[in-house]
Amino acid sequence: MSAALDLLCRLVSGALEAEEGHAVDPVPLGDVTARDLLDGVRRHRVPELLRSRAGELGLPGEVVRVLDAMLAGSRQRHLVHTFETVRAWRLLDAAGVESLVFKGIALSVLTTGRPDARGAGDVDLLVRPEAAAEAHRLLTGSGWALHEQGRIEPEMWAWRHVQRWGHTLTYLGAGADVDLHWRLDAMPGAQPETPDLLARATTVAVGGTQVPTLAPADAFRHLAGHREGWIWLRTLVDLRRLARDPAVFAQELPGPALTSLAAARATVGLPATVPDRVLAAIDRIPDAALARARAHHELPIAVFGGAGTAREVRNGMAAVRRPRDLQQVAVTLVLPPHAALPVRSATAWGGVPRAFALRAQRLVRR
Template identity: 80%
Template sequence: MTGAALDLLCRLVRSALDAEEGRAVTPVGPVALGAVPLHDLVDGVRRHRVPELLAARSGQLGLPDEVVRVLDAMLAGARQRRLVHTLETVRAWQLLDTAGIDALVVKGIPLAVLTTGDADARGAGDVDLLVRPESAAAAHRLLTGAGWALHEQGRVEPGMWAWRHVQRWGHTLTYLGAGADVDLHWRLDAMPGAQPATGDLLARRTTVEVGGVAIPTLARADAFRHLAGHREGWTWLRTLVDLRRLARDPAVFAEPLSAPALTSLAAARATVGLPGTVPGPVRDALDRVPGAVLARARAGHELPVALFGGARAGREVRNGMATVRGPRDVQQLAMTLVLPAHAALPVRSATAWGGVPRAFALRTRRLVRGR
């Protein structure tokens, strides 16, 4: 999308969030809207996943009927997917809960309810489950038994060397499903020091209603820190919208923020804005985030997601370096550079003797090919 379209989209999103917070909003005039082709603005809305926010505040934003019709069509087209997402969220969590596996549903619909009270406020996506590391194998068997499947090139199983490597050095596996994909997490981040221990997150849980069912999810402060330090960074404005909404609660700032979290908040301030509840010392820290970092974030916002996604590996390493807390984190960072968890997925060996050389060979081949 063009820089002009991004500027307009950020202005609309910021104003919509101001309206949510009860502030007076100046409608966007026809001159501003006329300066950006409608298709460019619509592409930006779709790319940054914010049609629900803009449609809900279209009257206060002063959006013309033509734009409102497009937003309504986007929501109508996604209505069936949102319904399926709700059903699959409940099904996946109940599958684990019935088997006695303690699990949270993070992001997704629970985050929409947590931040707005409206299950439809955030749009559909994957189902993210968080379980204790020792429960991952049992959760894997339940998910695959219920029809979810790992990608055919990475179908690891407990007992394989690749499974053990991914469990130790990774933090998530993605299961493809007919209705919605499931991301199974045993940690919120591969870096042990980047996020609280899974047991602590489970102990601090809160509950929201999804599809008439009480679903456990992250406590508000934990959800805030997860999003702020998340590896997806600033891929979508929607993530920055979530940050602003969570930042309305002063309690989320009770603990010091990591460097990646401060960078995410600075990116949010530069695009969708931040609420007045952000403490002064935090705002001072945001002022010290280098302008070059924010320029990279803006440049990424203008790219299609597929292209921006290519920079994720480097961003994970930079975030990892900023969140090192001890020897275990140093080991994790080194393994991310040498043999990251995903490099093991295609390897079928039962032991490290066969698995490690094969994984290194595949990784070297990919690096030579520039993949």
């Protein structure tokens, strides 16, 4: 596994170097089988990048043919993702709900100018916290639905708990799921306030429609602080692409962001635009932090997804900036937002005891 990951990192780094106009040498597979390499490509979601630079990288024909098949197989999904992205944003915009689209196709266009430079996924929307209830009604009225075990409504205690202490809800859809965010991070101090993000938004063309998205500096800070991003090289690819703009380094970066940049440098590399002061700060990141990032790269997705509240608390402590952040960590320990989702009570008097009981049952089962 380690040899295949090392090879994949060299290939991805070389592809990004070529993207930046540098000459690159072919990268031989060595002792790594084509199958192991392609398993890593799927795991880390980078077939689009490697196929676009297959010639410069000297990828063998058998690998190129499978990459072509991967892209052909995802083409229809990409078209549906494009349609659903525009449909979800237009739905809110037509009702006067200010929102922006981030990650996904919008990020692909922002970083490369092409909508198909990274794979399809969910549709991520950001709205003001006070607009989340209206966005919920619009989405559920147009075919999207929360999971049947967590179909909360604004009138319920669970909604108020999730709204206060959480930052997103996922709505399942026939074409693409929608992640509705009212903050970029559960930790209030980890990212700028939502009204500021909306005010700084830029626009990109998605499916022929001009759609607002995060400004490059905000997208960079979000990805750098997006601590689960280490499980996919694709997120670190996005980070390197955004780092090509010197303006994203105008503000000082917090520790978690510097750790992400260090993880990027150790895997996919960093562009020459990264300032010396940032490189010096990256040099001070402990080796243990890079070892954890490496472990995340090698974990199966299903294993990482089960890490649960302990990881949320550990990550949260690294992002503490003010007293409200400490409250967030405490709530995550005691009664995290997702613990409220199965509770149907309208008031805290009925909701809190039920949520604690369900949480205790889950902990006992574990």
